[in-house]
Amino acid sequence: MSAAQHIHAPEGASVADSLALRPLIEDFNARYAYTLDRGNLEDWPGYFAEHGRYRITARENALAGLPIGLIYCDGHGMLNDRVRAILQTTTFAPRYLSHMLSGVFVKSIDAEGVIHAITNYMVLQTLVEGETRILQSGEYVDQFIRHGDSLLLKDRLCVYDSIMVPNSIIYPV
Amino acid sequence: MSAAQHIHAPEGASVADSLALRPLIEDFNARYAYTLDRGNLEDWPGYFAEHGRYRITARENALAGLPIGLIYCDGHGMLNDRVRAILQTTTFAPRYLSHMLSGVFVKSIDAEGVIHAITNYMVLQTLVEGETRILQSGEYVDQFIRHGDSLLLKDRLCVYDSIMVPNSIIYPV
């Protein structure tokens, strides 16, 4: 076997599956990012399946297999609770957020039809009159299920490489 | 109605429309960015319809509904005038620009067939022998019309979150 045959090994879905699914995932992510960039938090749980899970954790924890993260939400009840808590309590310095996403990697489709994919993300933060800085970079480790002609998140694990101000992470990314 | 049905509400075009239009817009934007990154300013007006409009404004102005912006061009006459002015007068420190775009969000298609879409952008600037920095980040708030098998800009409003050196914005982004 020539080295050239390694091109998509040892990981990744078939080219056909990837070409079919990437546009759906990119469309989903563009809407998701728009919702968060606009601060429309009340719409955020709608991107998840009813029992969908959302977590944020540091890469060193993820690599060590540690389950503890900065945010853990399991199902719409907890997602909505989190949104309510943020909307009711936070007072933030005015700031603008901008999600930059890159490179949807379709890893596999499992026996239940769940789509496993990974997308790099970077969230830029600009304080009013301030410089634009990288607030957080990392990757979405996702499990999608089909929902009509689109997708819903069964699981989104945000593995961050770094965050500028760890304590400030109460907003989802 | 379950929360899951909110997935694409309250905003955004249908999934079918979005899947059909995003590749066209991404292709358009890749060419547009290439033209500006290369400094081929004389080709820049060609991305606009004859009466196309181009504006750059700060997000706080956009949110306040203020019409004043750093750049305002209405139609090919003004776009070409701007290009000529830049080419004739500027002396810049040598620098390289790189557009990074993310997340075409197809918002709607109106009754006249105009496509409303939003794309996050980030312009990196590198001075020779210097560090790469984020010169500007923001979003394109676009109106596209169809032109043959491609698109033209009826309106591109660049809403920036921040700019490194406000006075230096004479180049389009």
Next chain:
Amino acid sequence: MSAAQHIHAPEGASVADSLALRPLIEDFNARYAYTLDRGNLEDWPGYFAEHGRYRITARENALAGLPIGLIYCDGHGMLNDRVRAILQTTTFAPRYLSHMLSGVFVKSIDAEGVIHAITNYMVLQTLVEGETRILQSGEYVDQFIRHGDSLLLKDRLCVYDSIMVPNSIIYPV
């Protein structure tokens, strides 16, 4: 001829060719970036054709037509040698890399069917407990050949605008 007809001139493949090829290139690049972000260097040569070439060079050298670069690999033998050298000798401070790609510009398809394309890249580096910084930004100047239902690199020239620590470039990007 109206200015609007300039939209895709003077450079770039036809819209039809670009729309057909961009998804293939984006899929390829997403896998490529995933492989490097994961540090799976032994899989990296598999993205190249058997006689594929890989180079990294500074933009000022590229513009001046200078052939000398930081990395030069010609064919799988040299690509594999480089991987072996890196894996055997390097001791790095722990760090995470994240590729952000944007804007596949399909430039042309030549008489031999080779696809010429350009993609902007940015590599973020995070040292453990450190801030996320832009390690390198630049563009892939690529030549792809078809391989089954996918692509292989005949040539990838990485033209960087800047690098944070020039001497540290021993990893491919």
